[in-house]
Amino acid sequence: MKLELNITPLKEWFPHFIKPMLIAGPCSAESEEQMLTTAKQIAAFYPHSIFRAGIWKPRTRPNTFEGIGNIGLKWMQLVKQQTGLLTSTEVATAAHVEECLKHGIDILWIGARTTVNPFSVQEIADALKGVDIPVFVKNPIYPDLQLWAGALERVNNAGITKIVAIHRGFQSYDNGPFRNSPKWELAIDLKTACPALPVICDPSHIAGTPELIPYISQKAMDMDMDGLLIETHCRPAEALSDAKQQVTPLELKQIIDDLQIRSSSTENIELQTKLEELRLIITKLDNELLEILAKRMAVSAQIGEYKKENNITILQVSHWKRLIESGIESGTQIGLPKEFVKGIYQLINDESIRRQTEVMNKTTKK
């Protein structure tokens, strides 16, 4: 994928940048006391972090807490005055942008439910024309890299160059242990398409529960992401939204303190040589895997011919079930995790079905 953005490097506009850039604060602004208590505790540990709080909440169902509205922006101002933290919130409409600018909010972000809608993103981008403010763009709720890239482009085309992408996971058929499946490969593809684009991770919305946050945060650092957005509330159990996933400021400190920040490059020649040797072996093995897959798909196509001649369906569920079960058994016996084997089998099966569909649809000349 091609993605050309005009980016101002993080270090130029966020002078205190050290990894991880940290955004912390409650899912929603609820009261002046909740905001100030949470912000002061965060600022005590991380004076150069960015405070977050949702003012307008996009909720799946009505009659749930849909955000405190404009009064929350006043509390944001108090947070900034009393703690010195930069402030950030989610915008979904031009009116939200206008209110935030009026109240001096430092950073805006576009939420996952808005990124999916080009009309809304364009409306926000238009409202931002001529304004110099950092804008963070969350990935869309479903795994569509083009939509994520498109939202970043719309914001960039409006003249915003202080842009950051936020990886917050994707709603998918099988989320595994997560609230939103991380699908790291999409964040990696985005970063590969535009290496200058800073990418941070939102482990809270991926995890859906505090226990998984340290693991996801560490993984994000090891994927060379620049920062973390972690929902933090002074009393998580009382939170009016996302109560199940928020951590206390003290828990946040523990998570950040425990992180191992590793370097993405090395000057050590001996290590570089060793890495190169091992990478060569991997490239060779990957090529062998591809050759085996190509052979396997040729057999699938051959089976497709038989199915066509005998007028039988491409998928026979009982056969597929046996195949994946035995694959998982063999795989786990040689130390491969069940989910990994399942994922590979699903990919292979999808391609096999695609090939056989091609065979079925081929018109034979009479």
Ligand code: PEP
């Ligand atoms: C949030 O950050 O509270 C939020 C609504 O997140 P998302 O847009 O990732 O669902």
Ligand code: MN
């Ligand atoms: Mn939330």
